[in-house]
Amino acid sequence: MKNFSKLFSILLVLTMTVLMLSGCSGKKASEDAQTRDDAETTAAPAGNQSEESTDSDGASGNTSGTYKIGYNYFGSGSYALLSLANNSKVAIDAFGNEAVGMDDEFSVEKIVQDIENMISSGADGLIIWLPAESLYLTVADICKQAEVPFVLNDKIPSDESIIKELKANPYFVGAVSPANSVYGEAIAQYALSQNLKTCIISSSGVGDASDTPRLEAFTKAFTEGGGEILAELHADAADAAQGQLEDTLVANPDPDFIYGVGSDFGIAAVSALENAGNTRAVVLTSGLDKQALSLLGNSPMKMVNGDFWICGMLSAVVLQNYLDGTPLKDANGGPVWVDNVMPFEVPADKYDLYTRFFLDEYCYSNDEIKQMSGKYNPDFNYDAFIKLIQDQDYSLDKRLIQKYKESKVTADELKAVGIDVD
Amino acid sequence: MAEEILKTENLSKSFGATKANKNINITIHSGSVFGLAGENGSGKSTLASIICGIQKRDGGIIYKDGNEYNPANLIEANRLHVSMVVQELGVVGSLPPAINMFLGRTDEFTTGGIVNLNKMEEAANKQLKKWDLGSIPMDCMTEELSIEQRKILELARALSTDPDFLVLDEISQALSHDRREILYRFIKRFTKEGKTILMVTHDLDEMMEICDTIAVLRDGEMIETKPTSEFTINELKRKMIGREISGEYYRSDWKEEYQEEVILEVENLTVPDQLKDISFQLHKGEILGVCGLSDAGIHSLGRALFGMSERRTGKVCVKTTKALLNKPKDVIKAGGAYLSKDRDLDGLMLDASLGSNLAVPSVSDLSGRLGFLNPREVKNLAEEIKDSFEIKATGIEHIVKSLSGGNRQKVNLSRWLVKDLKFIILDCPTRGVDIGVKAYIYNILKKAKKEGIGILLISDELSETIGMSDRIMIMRDRRIAGILSRNTDFTEDKIIEVML
Amino acid sequence: MGVKMRKLKKQMILLGCIGAIFVISNMAVDGRLLTWNNMKIIITHAIFPSFVSWGMMFIFTSGLIDLSIGANILLSANIGAICAMDLGMGYFGLIGMTLISAVILEQLSVNCSVNLKIPSWISGLGMALIFEAILTFYSTIRSKTEGSSNITLVNYREMGSMPYMAIIWIIGFAAAYIIFNRSTLGLNIRAIGGNEGVAKAMGINMKKTMLSGAVVGALFIGMAAIIQESYAGKLASTSGLGSLSTIFKSLATVLLAQSFERVVSMPVGIIFSAVFVTSLFNVLTLIGVPSGTGQEMCLGAIVILCGIISHWRYKGVVK
The missing domain is CATH 3.40.50.300 (P-loop containing nucleotide triphosphate hydrolases)
Known part of the structure; x- marks a missing residue:
């Protein structure tokens, strides 16, 4: 019996080892076959289905014209991360595709695993959120091996050599990211313009991929503008941030403002100021969380900015165009590379309209999203895509004007918030 | 009726x-x-x-x-x-x-x-x-x-x-x-x-x-x-x-007999609330019995000598090398060993196998230069001890918890005795063991004495200390009340008189 | 010196040491530590870990190391807040439903271990993942429809502010002390934790006692969830066992309290330890030690130091 147990254990270990090693390979034989099959049978652009294309410049896709799109999100609990993922899913759904979402459980290492799992599940394309510089080429290689096109969403590398290699990857479709640093800069400029000179920063854990660039840009712009940072706090959760802020307000009882780098931290700052009985300091934050916005005007919360995490939708659009056979390419034939999706402000008086057209319903209708594919709208191309971003078509004001055109909002309502459409 | x-x-x-x-x-x-x-x-x-x-x-x-x-x-x-x-x-x-x-x-x-x-x-x-x-x-x-x-x-x-x-x-x-x-x-x-x-x-x-x-x-x-x-x-x-007990039970001689050489020297050993100014010498080949009433401190002595007591003062050393014995590690290094009264709590790994328990004290001797053990050597040692000390178990994989009390005590004692010991401190070594195992343990002690091992035998049983010791150190109120010699003073009355 | 006197002496030394640490720390931060306002903040921050630790005490003492407590807090707090806010149940929803949820979730976790004979830490981790997943599922839906990933308790937040928190704390302490030290359930839990064999032989129904202990523990955990939800307004969902970070301070508190168990009983030790741990973070913030890195490092070092001090003269392996 004892020997049998030993033998069984050894066999089990061997089986596990073989399975794990096989997992290390690019793909399984069956997947190879499937990929080949896909390459052979799928038409490239839906609008050009007679032209079969197996080269990377075209697209994969399938005969039905719908695709299985995989997207990952770093973790749940954060409204920002979930919104980013939701925006991707809205676009995936709008195009009639099947979405496969993977939760990375706040582990960078798990992102690679999730990407491999999405590929194994037969995804036709991937929308990848990856905050680690060192992993971009690894992930690009995995996608290349698996012949799965991918787009980078929200996070992009800064190293030129990595960017160059990425752009050379035939399955790299593009990258869309916000001007994270602009968020921080905008807050700093706003603070300085309001003569707010001293601040406490409340942010998520050290090294957080979203908060770090904002924090650095804010710090640089604010200190260069003559501001002083009294304390920089990092907490894993917003409820812990509130305690930290209360402690810090004992050490620094009279800051001009608190910068909550994410909206959760802004909300915590409002509570902390109330508990400390501080009625002078104000709170500025980034992230269009409904709760943060609802505090505008009736609390120390004075400003909230953000881009509604629109990169999630825009990156899905880039991938869709590739899969539809109308890839968005710059003048040199290179993939989309956008790193300046700008934030917009939601002032207190526009909060109700924001809720109505960004939360109660999505800021773009399904038809509008569909028009962002060359398959449905032959006029939609790289230039149109870039213009959409440069014009901040996704901003609150632009969307409200569009809603007015759709007769969803009256001119008077818009006038009341300072938008003149007459 | x-x-x-x-x-x-x-x-x-x-x-x-x-x-x-x-x-x-x-x-x-x-x-x-x-x-x-x-x-x-x-x-x-x-x-x-x-x-x-x-x-x-x-x-x-x-x-x-x-x-x-x-x-x-x-x-x-x-x-x-x-x-x-x-x-x-x-x-x-x-x-x-x-x-x-x-x-x-x-x-x-x-x-x-x-x-x-x-x-x-x-x-x-x-x-x-x-x-x-x-x-x-x-x-x-x-x-x-x-x-x-x-x-x-x-x-x-x-x-x-x-x-x-x-x-x-x-x-x-x-x-x-x-x-x-x-x-x-x-x-x-x-x-x-x-x-x-x-x-x-x-x-x-x-x-x-x-x-x-x-x-x-x-x-x-x-x-x-x-x-x-x-x-x-x-x-x-x-x-x-089921048979006659072969050989003698206790020692048959009535003579204080050991070598001149002092192995262990204890000077003014004190542990607050437990021991006061204990000084004695243990000779090569001597069985030094220790007895006393409850709270006299006899069990504290064993722990203190092995370096397990808090706030211990005084000196415990190996006479020849002058090596101070402050911690259990020092005692083991100097060729000493200690068996506590509570063998299950302090002595044995109850949920581990017999082999593991037997090999534990010898791990450092068996390990190679890089600290790795050869499983075969460990197994051989464990089996050798098991056989030579007649430990009744199904094999060296037998879990110690399921051994009888006597066999557990054999495990506890035998694993130390196979080492090259100079002295051993035994606290109630025959506690909870039957007459057969008791006789066996006494025989082992007699053999160890012959080999020149110094034995400090702490016991609650007067007959045991009388039967086995060369000298008996009687403790009262945590101090030494007297030391009696096997040559003349070994009567129960005399010992009780000193105890009280 | 009698046993009682020796214990009293140790207690005096402990109090003296804590007092001395506070006085020295106060000097180091230019008198900003021992101010009325700052002490109020410290006490406020100590209340949540105190309740969690009391809950852990009833569960851990009987030998069940349940690591789903953090996820339980997050999920039950959110359920309570939904009942209070979305379903309009007010305080009844907040208190009643949070407590009921906490008890049910804890029973699921503990029953999984006791009935399925799985080591409690394994079943606890498994249940933590499940609880986290349920809350994540809810968060994902809410973030699409409500503009926020977790519900915010806008009203009914008095239990998260002074002096109500302090009153609840005192009541919680009295309840924890009496149940742990002076009730049959508390004594039976301690007996099981101390020597399962004896407890069984003395006719103590092991399973019933462990499950009852988990109910009491869950009530304290539920109270902790209510207090934290009321204090912070919302508790965010996590995944990948991120909920463990919710109870990290409480685990440190229990660890410290266990270290001092020879000096003061657990419920009292938890009060000392919770105040000590939160004061530590407060002092470090006042000194200017960076949060997220330096402060956590100091906490780790202090926990180890306390462990060393409490077993200073103990020779042998501390388990």
């Missing part, structure tokens, strides 16, 4: 293939002390456990007071006025003594959901006073009590259920001379009230003195039951073992 209080008919119990009790038939009369004698593993504790509801019987019938008796657990047995002080059960160290005494019955002291601890302490003290068991501090955790106090606490706990049939399983082995006297007084009083005691003990002298009837068990079978007066001690031993 008094009434029958308890009777068993064809009582049987098996653990797997091992038959612990085979068709046991006994009849016990009220107001008597019924002794159960037998080697370790003969089935005494199993029989006692079945009677108290701790174990379930496989077959047979038990009658108590003429009615069929089949308790589901100890609590039900308690309700039927049967109680037990179990050999290995113990107490909950992290609870105060009073709560331990009434554990499982705390509702009796509860008003409005709150337990009245004062009332419970009062009841506990009353219980101790009622049976004249001496006092136990109540304002501490039970783990702070000595082993003896804990055993008395267990006895008081058993008595608090108002039993008319009490099972005492190896209780006296944990007690010092004076506390044993308290126990004996209690037994007399208890039986005088018409109540009955079933006593399991390895101390045959004690058994012969206290019990009215003795039943001998061997390999789970009842060998003989008859009045104590009809037994001689040698017959009892023979019936238990």
Whole structure:
């Protein structure tokens, strides 16, 4: 019996080892076959289905014209991360595709695993959120091996050599990211313009991929503008941030403002100021969380900015165009590379309209999203895509004007918030 | 003839293939002390456990007071006025003594959901006073009590259920001379009230003195039951073992005999509240016995010498090398070893295999240059020890917890003796072991003495220290009260005189 | 010296040491530590870990190391807040439903261990993942429809502010002390934790006691969830066992309290330890030690230091 147990254990270990090693390979034989099959049978652009294309410049896709799109999100609990993922899913759904979402459980290492799992599940394309510089080429290689096109969403590398290699990857479709640093800069400029000179920063854990660039840009712009940072706090959760802020307000009882780098931290700052009985300091934050916005005007919360995490939708659009056979390419034939999706402000008086057209319903209708594919709208191309971003078509004001055109909002309502459409 | 209080008919119990009790038939009369004698593993504790509801019987019938008796657990047995002080059960160290005494019955002291601890302490003290068991501090955790106090606490706990049939399983082995006297007084009083005691003990002298009837068990079978007066001690031993005990039991010589060379030198050893100014020398080939009443500090001495006591001052060193022995590591490095009184708690890894337990002290000797062990060498050593010390186990993979008390003590002792020892500190080495193992251990000690190993033999049994020691160091009030020589002073009276 | 006196002496030394640490720390931060306002903040921050630790005490003492407590807090707090806010049940929803949820979730976790004979820390981790997943599922839906990933308790937040928090704390302490030290359940839980064999032999129903202990523990955990939800307004969902970070301070508190168990009983030790741990973070913030890195490092070092001090003269392996 004892020997049998030993033998069984050894066999089990061997089986596990073989399975794990096989997992290390690019793909399984069956997947190879499937990929080949896909390459052979799928038409490239839906609008050009007679032209079969197996080269990377075209697209994969399938005969039905719908695709299985995989997207990952770093973790749940954060409204920002979930919104980013939701925006991707809205676009995936709008195009009639099947979405496969993977939760990375706040582990960078798990992102690679999730990407491999999405590929194994037969995804036709991937929308990848990856905050680690060192992993971009690894992930690009995995996608290349698996012949799965991918787009980078929200996070992009800064190293030129990595960017160059990425752009050379035939399955790299593009990258869309916000001007994270602009968020921080905008807050700093706003603070300085309001003569707010001293601040406490409340942010998520050290090294957080979203908060770090904002924090650095804010710090640089604010200190260069003559501001002083009294304390920089990092907490894993917003409820812990509130305690930290209360402690810090004992050490620094009279800051001009608190910068909550994410909206959760802004909300915590409002509570902390109330508990400390501080009625002078104000709170500025980034992230269009409904709760943060609802505090505008009736609390120390004075400003909230953000881009509604629109990169999630825009990156899905880039991938869709590739899969539809109308890839968005710059003048040199290179993939989309956008790193300046700008934030917009939601002032207190526009909060109700924001809720109505960004939360109660999505800021773009399904038809509008569909028009962002060359398959449905032959006029939609790289230039149109870039213009959409440069014009901040996704901003609150632009969307409200569009809603007015759709007769969803009256001119008077818009006038009341300072938008003149007459 | 008094009434029958308890009777068993064809009582049987098996653990797997091992038959612990085979068709046991006994009849016990009220107001008597019924002794159960037998080697370790003969089935005494199993029989006692079945009677108290701790174990379930496989077959047979038990009658108590003429009615069929089949308790589901100890609590039900308690309700039927049967109680037990179990050999290995113990107490909950992290609870105060009073709560331990009434554990499982705390509702009796509860008003409005709150337990009245004062009332419970009062009841506990009353219980101790009622049976004249001496006092136990109540304002501490039970783990702070000595082993003896804990055993008395267990006895008081058993008595608090108002039993008319009490099972005492190896209780006296944990007690010092004076506390044993308290126990004996209690037994007399208890039986005088018409109540009955079933006593399991390895101390045959004690058994012969206290019990009215003795039943001998061997390999789970009842060998003989008859009045104590009809037994001689040698017959009892023979019936238990199934053969004559070969060789001598204690030493037959009456001469203080050891080499001049001093191995261990102790100067002004002091541990606050435990030991005061202890100084002595242990010679090569000497057995130095240590005895004293409870609280005299004899058990603290062993721990202190091994470097396990807090705030120890004074000097313990190897005479020849002048190496100071401050920590257990120093003692082991100097060729020393220590066996504590509580072998299960301090000595053995109960859930580990026999092989692991046997090899532990020799790990550093067996490990290679890079610190790795050769499994074959470890296995060979363990098997060698197992065979040469006749440890009864299925193999070296046998889990130590399931070994009998005597075999556990063999494990504890043998693994040290295979090493190249210079001295060994033994605290009650024969506690809880049967006559056969006892004789075996004494033989080992005699052999070790011959090989020049210095032995410090701390013991609660006067006969053991008298029988084995070259000199006896008697302690009183945590100090050395006197050192007697085997040449002239070895009488029980003389020792007790110094003790008191 | 009697046992009682020795214990009293140790207690005095402990109090003296804590007092001395506070006085020295106060000097180091220019008197900003021992101010009325700052002490109020410290006490406010100590209340949540105190309740969690009392809950853990009832569960852990019987030998069940349940690591789903953090996830339980997050999920039950959110359920309570939904009942209070979305379903309009007010305080009844907040208190009643949070407590009921906490008890049910804890029972699921503990039953999984006790009935399926799985080591409690394994079943606890498994249940933590499940609880986290349920909350994540809810967060994902809410983030699409409500503009926020977790519900915010806008009203009914008095239990998260002074002096109500302090009153609840005192009541919680009295309840924890009495149940742990002076009730049959508390004594039975301690007996099981101290020596399972003896407890069983003394007729204590092990399973019933462990499950009852888990109910009591869950009530304290539920109270902790209510207090934290009321104090912070919302508790965010996590995944990948991120909920463990919710109870990190409480685990440190229990660890410290266990270290001092020989000196003061657990419920009292938890009060000392919770105040000590939160004060530590407060002092470090006042000194200017960076949060997220330096402060956590100091906490780790202090926990180890306390462990060393509490077993200073103990020779042998501390388990």
